[in-house]
Amino acid sequence: MPHTSLVHLSHVDYVILIVYFAFVLGIGWALKRFMKTSTDFFLSGRAIPAWITGLAFISANLGAQEVIGMGASGAKYGIMTSHFYWVGAIPAMVFIGIFMMPFYYGSKARSVPEYLKLRFDEKTRGFNAISFAVMTVFSSGISMYALAKMLQLLLQWNYNFSIFISAIIVLIYIFLGGLTSAIYNEVIQFFLIVLGFVPLVFIGLHKIGGWDGLQAQLRVVAMNNHLAAGAFSHSWKYMGSASQNPMGVDWFGMVMGLGFVLSFGYWCTDFLVVQRAMAANSMSAARRTPLIAAFPKMVFPFLVILPGMIAIALTSKIGSGFSLPPQGNSYDYNMVVPMMLVKFFPSGMLGLGLTALMASFMSGMAGNVTAFNTVWTYDIYQSYIFPGQSDKHYLWMGRAATVGGIALSIGAAYLAHSFNNIMDMLQLVFAFVNAPLFATFLLGMFWKRTTGHGAFIGLISGTLAAAVHHGLTRPIGENALIKGGWLGVVVHRYPSDMAQNFYTAIFAWTVCFVVTIVISLLTTQRKTDEELTGLVYSLTPKVKDEPGVPWYERPVVLGVIVLVAVVILNIIFW
């Protein structure tokens, strides 16, 4: 740990930071009077226009792990990182908007676990609710931990102070304004990130000699890594075999593992993002939420991945005056974004850039806390602990759960601080739980014969399959148990841990899919067709666009535009 901070903030930077915090708290205060029922608090009274829920939809995902992580991956893997967007996120976002949202929004379920209860049974919901609640607490804790660690490194802020201040701010604004407060702050954070990162990319490109200068220097980077010269600046060309590209992944693992299982699993079933769409003011607004989100999501690689590519190019260029801090025989890639902020921005913009980063950490926390208090109150407290109370009671519980959720996140942040491996392990376990989930939803929504027992046993088997696959394989050159192979035998070695993750997901999904079908055919469907109306594709009348809706508000039209654009992007950067 360095004893001097990397940069000194001047008064103007503090003023910018404080103005932002004052507005965040002020918005919570202003929204307080609208929080009259539990629906207001947990679902924003289902009254938010589509453009706001759309921006919140991506922003909830645009936490610091995303901003910092994508910058890091851009430096490590180059333009291939765009697959997380142009293969991963976008198709999944189109799919949920067009095909799945009618069931989520139309069923009037108040949460994803509640949908599982309506569609399947109590045990499937319980499993999902509890694993999701635990996961949100830890994710929010990790955000807090990462923020405090970054502030310590950059500005020498006290770890406890950073934890305390971020926890208290998030607590106040959610406590007062519930989901609406979280959504409004996510929208502001979205614009802060855009306004903070556009000039960062601009200055970075200027320093490296424009787009051409970047391409030229990335060829050097690729060759330093013993890869073909274009490996950092082509997204598909070197995907034929894993050894040719910096990610160490082949095209099948990429398309199926990341593009299909992981991305669809995240964007289509994670309540953290789905909750934003559920807050929309109409069915068509709910369907448009992920589609509106897809447009900015498509250009985000230029804001979050490009800085990483610029950083590694500058680092490898002698005399550029910029270098990533070394770590082992490589670099500390997580420092890409913070280092660029402090090296490129003068006071003034520096304050804004740091505000944007802090905002993204805090909205990462807030998103998890709002998802946690909803699932806790509706799916655990109201269902198992204290059913049949007045709405006022559950509104009170939601506020209490906000306090509890934040207290638990603080605990998680300190746990992460003292035992880094515990966090890695937990994230691994969550990955096992999440990987098969999309198979359950796909079958549940599109095959009416899927039964509760089938879904539940399928989910458990998929989770176990993920664990077993991970326990029997290892990436090349890795021997730590956290990287796999803990069952004692290593059956296969993957070229990289990313490839291992993708195949773990593919394996889990396939097992869940097959087992769910087999068990469903062996058990009887307890739900009648009437109960399943609105929950299953074949039993639900097709949603029609209201007459007179202009073309740019039709989900299918938007979806097609998004998909065409994303194909073009993939071709340009082939």
Next chain:
Amino acid sequence: MQLDIRLPMGLLFTLEGLIILLYGLISKPSIYVKSDNFNINLWWGLTITVFGLFLLLMAWNKMRYEKMK
């Protein structure tokens, strides 16, 4: 009727933009060596201010429209 988000957001960005813009006017040129001698505060502060004012205009327009109804 909920709080129109464009109002607080417009205020926030107008204010932050003005702070950065003004700082760009009074700060010493030497601090811009970092950003390749480009006064990023001045120009980007101006951009943020314009964006903030645009949001305020939209919020104001909406309020006027609702009053007319």
